Amino acid sequence: MTPLAPRPVRASHVALTELMIPSYANFGGKVHGGVLLRLMDQIAYASAARHAGTYCVTVSVDGAFFRAPVEVGELVTLRASVNWVGRTSLVVGIRVDSENVTSGEVKHTNTSFFTMVAKNEKGEPQAVPPLLLETRDEVRRYLEALTRRDIKARYEHALDDANSALAVHTDLDRLVGQRCVLGSDVQRELGVSA
């Protein structure tokens, strides 16, 4: 099979701007986190599909932490590009900024990383082109993605070990000082008293 030609990061740059309308508000009057997640998923798809040249699906999301609320009436801009590629997977980095259009104040609401997988017509994972890094920032983002992968693999491994070592009966003392109480049925089942 002919090796795929590298594609530059710039080919996957996508920007998306949307006005936050009243129907996007939650009961507290701020924009629903889910509205931003939907926009992030859309731009992640567009960026990944541009690089891969095929349909892509979302596999996981890292860093979906909102630093500041987004208000109705603000103009939200998302910028995305491919940061890292594996064989069939890609990581798209997304920066979200929100602008108060009357004052001009811009706040950075979050930066997240979507892992996407390219698929062929049969729905099987398909190889993506290597990534051509042309700037220092692109090299830095690639290296940061490698660091996140390493840390995530170690974290997932440690979590699996911790969960398989967990025994509800013998770990009950860990609930001391926690803001939870045991219902009477579960107390009886576990043989403990309040």
Ligand SMILES: CC(C)(COP(=O)(O)OP(=O)(O)OC[C@H]1O[C@@H](n2cnc3c(N)ncnc32)[C@H](O)[C@@H]1OP(=O)(O)O)[C@@H](O)C(=O)NCCC(=O)NCCS
């Ligand atoms: C993710 C998915 C493609 C993996 O399929 P699979 O048959 O296990 O394929 P593979 O094991 O070959 O993995 C394919 C790639 O996904 C990556 N992958 C799989 N699980 C992953 C995870 N939890 N996190 C990050 N990457 C993952 C693999 O590392 C591999 O990447 P690489 O080719 O760059 O090394 C498959 O589980 C899937 O289609 N999930 C549903 C995705 C979807 O529909 N999303 C929309 C939700 S509505």
